[in-house]
Amino acid sequence: MSASIVTGPAQPGDRVPVEVAVGVLVQRDASGQEAAFLLTSRPEGKVYAGYWEFPGGKLEAGETVHQALRRELQEELGITIGQSHPWQQLVMDYPHARVRLHFHKVFDWTGEFEMRERQSMAWETLPVVSHPVLPGTIPVLQWFAAERSFVGPTHRD
Numbered sequence: 001m002s003a004s005i006v007t008g009p010a011q012p013g014d015r016v017p018v019e020v021a022v023g024v025l026v027q028r029d030a031s032g033q034e035a036a037f038l039l040t041s042r043p044e045g046k047v048y049a050g051y052w053e054f055p056g057g058k059l060e061a062g063e064t065v066h067q068a069l070r071r072e073l074q075e076e077l078g079i080t081i082g083q084s085h086p087w088q089q090l091v092m093d094y095p096h097a098r099v100r101l102h103f104h105k106v107f108d109w110t111g112e113f114e115m116r117e118r119q120s121m122a123w124e125t126l127p128v129v130s131h132p133v134l135p136g137t138i139p140v141l142q143w144f145a146a147e148r149s150f151v152g153p154t155h156r157d
């Protein structure tokens, strides 16, 4: 399976990207600094099953990214998010789809985590130990590395 990051403007003949809301849940440490972030594994039966990613899913008609995120995290993890903060966007081209990923950071949520799709979850810091990570997760780890002045491999190959 090959996947690539799309850079530059759309070209004639390109597939129209599917819009995807992705939640980057971040804990803060005692001094208020951003600390661990949540990764979840893709459930059995989906493409890239078992790969680690940030929780989220496709926007439904008429939804904003925030609304989609709130719905998806309720459905998948059983939590209710408060505000979400737009952070980064990325277009990825997979054999199965072209997706535009809208990453929002989330610092506030309520409820207990329930793995409603029998996925796994892990609170991670850099370098990430969960393995393997989804291709679309790797740029996010690089953004975290830049924000945190982290040097070295962000994950295992």
Ligand SMILES: Nc1nc2c([nH]c(=O)n2[C@@H]2O[C@H](COP(=O)(O)OP(=O)(O)OP(=O)(O)O)[C@@H](O)[C@H]2O)c(=O)[nH]1
Pocket: 020, 021, 022, 046, 048, 053, 054, 055, 056, 057, 058, 059, 092, 094, 097, 099, 101, 134, 135, 136, 137
């Ligand atoms: N949720 C999520 N999807 C990601 C990430 N990175 C990434 O490339 N993707 C891609 O974005 C798409 C999201 O689809 P999904 O299968 O998670 O969404 P969904 O729950 O709405 O799918 P469904 O149609 O099976 O119900 C997949 O093609 C997935 O490979 C990520 O960090 N989180």
